[in-house]
Amino acid sequence: MRNILIVGAGKSSSYLVKYLLDKAPHESLSVTIGDINTENVKKLIGDSKHARAIQLNVFDDESRSQAIKNADIVVSMLPARYHFEVAKDCVKYGKHLVTASYVSKEMRELDDEVKSKGLVFMNEIGVDPGIDHMSAMQVIDRIRKDG
Template sequence: MVKILIIGAGRSTVSLIDYLLKNSAANDWKITVADVDIKLAEEKVANHPNGKAMSFDIKNEEKRRLVIIEHDLIISMLPAFMHGDVARDCVEFGKHIATASYVSADMKALDNEAKKKNIILLNECGLDPGIDHASAMKLIDEIKHQGGEILSFKSYCGGLVAPESNDNPWGYKFSWNPRNVILAGQGTAQYLNDGELKFIPYNRLYTQNDFIEMDGYGKFDAYANRDSISYIDSYGLQSIKTMVRGTLRQYGYCKAWNVFVKLGLTDDTSMITNTDKLTYTSLLASFLPPAKGNLKERLKTLMGTGWDSEIEKQMDYLELFSDKKITISQGTPAHLL
């Protein structure tokens, strides 16, 4: 029997847990789903005979190590910054680990020791990064096999809403941690364009974007990912002139999201206290410079040409112009959003 431990039972794990449980009997798998929220883990396991839910705090080093040593494969679905401790335990105890996150400095540091112990450290095996790598390499290898030369490579990917379920003005629904959506794109994006290294700082990311037209599905926004350059070697494209990896969103998403960026509502570094005394309307107002007019008029003045009726609908949908109370007592702007 192969014992598989899944750490984290959030939104991104639904299909993974369902797949493993459905195939557990045929493959002689025993699945443990561990999360700090035991009820969430229990919901995912749903009393399956080959599944077990467990309360699990990643900061409890003693229990973490005891649980890891009891399993053969560890799948960490934690936030990326939490993988390090799990990975170090896995290498120490000779356990394979898989994550959907980008390869971090922590993972790279463990590479040599893992190879010596014949342990797999499998990263970037989600949708993006993951499936996009597989589809990219299929095309790249086919072109090279036919004697072709690749001068420009552009790859865009996004967790888009199925057309039949696209029923809100943002054209987006949470399929992963909402906090990660709020923080997406922070940092400086870098890519190669006609042989020239280009940078897009966060404050311009959602305005300096492309538009992608897909047959049968219409137009989409596309903005650059944080690091396209590091994949030049990984993809074997050392002679490439243009290299861009990016994210897809519904057309109009970027222009609306830029409102939050310009206001400062995606900041995750400063703490605001006594927020349970605020409404979302008063929170928005507090981030606007002094001016005459109602909230929408002031916001329109701030955004200038970056405001239109569609953006107003998107903000209305989020109830940001309502008297809805904020229910937490403190948090960063990003947390409150």
């Protein structure tokens, strides 16, 4: 059983949660969703046997590190400015990390340690970079067309 921790249960998390819960029975996934507001999480997971809600305040070092320790893979759906604390715990406990945001200077500084531990940190996976990339391509295409 692979344990996936999703940190943050805002609006952009709903599609990820649905996707993972659809895959969970066939892929042996256990999904833990941590958010400061567990009521939102409970709505997202419904009656799924493959998911559980935990109260998680990303600013509380103890609860954050405990949740990360128990995961195999961590997905941070928090705003980009909060990924670094999650990333440091992932390095400390040897956990793989996925984020939907751009790589910050602080995240870049972890790169050597991430590689030396054989970890995979996948950043810029998701909506945040995707929308602006598509918008940029529209502008480029329009400029090319207009000459």
